[in-house]
Amino acid sequence: MNKNFNILVCDDDEIICYLVKELLAEEGFNADVVYDGKDAISAIRQKNYDLLILDLNLKTTRGEEVLKFVKDYDKSIEVIILSAETELKLAVQCLKQGAFDFIQKQYYTEELIPTVNRALYQKNLIQKTELLEKELEKVSPAEIVGKSDSIKRLLTLAQKAALSDSNILIEGETGTGKELLAKFIHKNSNRKNYSYVTINCAALPDQLLESELFGYEKGAFTDAKTTKRGLVEISNRGTLFLDEIGELSLTIQPKLLRFLENGEYRRIGGIVNLKSDVRIICATNRNLMEEAEKKNFRRDLLFRLNVITLSIPPLRERKEDIPLLVEHFLNTKLKTRVKKTLSDEALDLLMKYDYPGNVRELEHIIERAIIFSDNNIIRANEIIIPQKIKDKIFDTDSRVVPENVNTLEDLEKWYIKKILYQNNLDRAKTANKLGISVKTLYNKIKAYNLLDEV
Ligand SMILES: Nc1ncnc2c1ncn2[C@@H]1O[C@H](COP(=O)(O)OP(=O)(O)OP(=O)(O)O)[C@@H](O)[C@H]1O
Ligand SMILES: [Mg+2]
Structure with a gap:
């Protein structure tokens, strides 16, 4: 562990202070020393301490008061209490008020360093988690841009x-912002301080999906070496986002239904019913009513899931959002300080296009334009509308394979893309035409990054 922490020792007994400082120094820690509570408080106001080792029986300001000050002032400062045998009750009181631990003075030589290490380790962990959370906030601001009536509604x-x-x-x-909306809902809900967990039902085979969702007990199957908590457990009190719910197989559907009915589930191989309080948001680009008619989706499950249905309109039906979205992507995608703007002709071109890949497609067009444009005004000829690429590569009923398609993999990529385009990126229709399952198609799109090239 990095030893670069600021530690403060506060005890009215100068010898104890000296010995503690020495012990810490032997472990590579640097510590400052004060002999009274009021000095501890003023030191903490002046320097960023990570840890305070605090005696309770001080002359003017007592240890309990210092602890109270510290926890009000900056609760990330860990406090270890040094207590005399007669003060045990008080020391326990201090734990309740946020002290990390207490050490009885007579045992400090053995206990001090392990306790300090544990306290600093915990502090480090908390800091790392906070940092990660901040990073996550940055990458997922859940900012939904749009001013059209339909988006406002x-x-x-x-x-x-x-x-x-x-x-x-x-x-x-596809690409209308379903996942973004799910995040937005979580962030605006009373569950926002708990987990937001997502799983893509199209990406995993049945068995794996079941164990991801509900977890398993040690020994439930050969590879189950330890017990694993499922996502319904991890997202307790939070939100679980089930993406591509239309791909959930008829085997898993009743299991999810049971969970939705009473919040109860069993880990695979488990014998007790566990409970979890989860709000489910799910997304689909299929028409689930139609799927229910065709008996591909259970009606009872559908009615549990669609208590509230939100439909995001395709971008071509709300073109007034395009200028705002362009502005948003120009601001977020550009990594330099110089701002780029679009020429009127370029914007004109973007307004005329129909976006089968919706906002995601627009996002990629702007990203590409930023990279390829030579100056700060992006011109129409620097906007690469997929339609153009599409016309060039795929606008052919003939089955002539382009020259740059050589390997079997190239061929597969090209053909899937061609059929995807022919079906306006509708995955169910594409999979049907290709004679593969939507799951397989989904995995291929992901493996070949096909949608990123749209
Ligand atoms: N209204 C919006 N404002 C800003 N960005 C948006 C908006 N709608 C979509 N996006 C962006 O477009 C991209 C695609 O959105 P998202 O992944 O939520 O779509 P989706 O509907 O889940 O697509 P798919 O069905 O393919 O999974 C994301 O980068 C998202 O941030
Ligand atoms: Mg999505």
């Missing part, structure tokens, strides 16, 4: 829905 509904505890179904074509 959707956001008002979503905000209201967020405050309820009902399950929510989000519908919309």
Whole structure:
């Protein structure tokens, strides 16, 4: 562990202070020393301490008061109490008020260093978690851009829905922002301080999906070396986002239904019913009513999931959002300080296009334009609309394979892309035409990054 921490020792007994400082120094820690509570408080005001080792029986300001000050002032400062045998009750009181631990003075030579190490380790962990959370905030601001009436209406509904505890179904074509909306709902809900967990039902085979969702007990199957908590358990009190719910197989559907009915589930191989309080948001680009008609999706499950349904309209039906989205992507994608803007002609071109890949497609167009444009005004000829690429590569009923397609993998990529385009990126239709399952198609799109090239 890094020894670069600021430690303060406070005890009215100068010899103890000296010995503690020495012990710490032997371990590579640097410590400052004060002999009274009021000096400890003023030292803490002046320097960023990580840890305070605090005696209770001080002359003017007592240890309990210093502890109270520290926890009000900056609760990330860990405090270890040094207590005399007669003060045990008080020491326990201090634990309740946020002290990390206490050490009885007569045992300090053995106990001090391990306790200090534990306290600093914990502090480090907390700091790391906070940092990670901040990073996550940065990458997922859940900012939904748009000023069209349909988006405004959707956001008002979503905000209201967020405050309820009902399950929510989000519908919309690919790239319309379903995942973004799910995050938005979580962040606007009373569950926002608990986990937001996502799982893509299309990406995993049945067995794996079940064990991801519900976990398993040690020994439930050959590879189950330890007990594993499922996502429904991890997201307790939070939100679980089930993406591509339309791909959930008929084997898993009843298991999810049971959980939705009473919040109870069993880990695979488990014999007790566990309970978890989870709000489910799910998303699909299929029409689940139609799937229910065709008996691919259980009607009873659908009615549990779609207590509230939010439909995101495709971008071509709300073109007034395009300029704002362009502005948003220009601001977020550009890594330099110099701002780039679009020429009127370039914006004109973007307004005319229909975006089968919706906002994601627009996002990629802007990203590419930023990279390829030579100056700060992006011109129309620097906007690469996929339609153009599409016309060039795929606008052919003939089956002539382009020259740059050589390997079997190239061929597969090219053909999947071609069929995807022909079906306006509709995955169910594409999979059907290719004679593969949507799951397989989904995995290929991901493996070949096909949607990122749209
Ligand atoms: N209204 C919006 N404002 C800002 N960014 C958006 C908006 N809608 C979508 N995006 C961006 O577009 C991209 C695609 O969004 P998202 O992944 O949420 O779509 P999706 O509907 O889940 O797509 P798919 O069905 O393919 O999974 C993301 O980068 C997202 O941040
Ligand atoms: Mg999605």
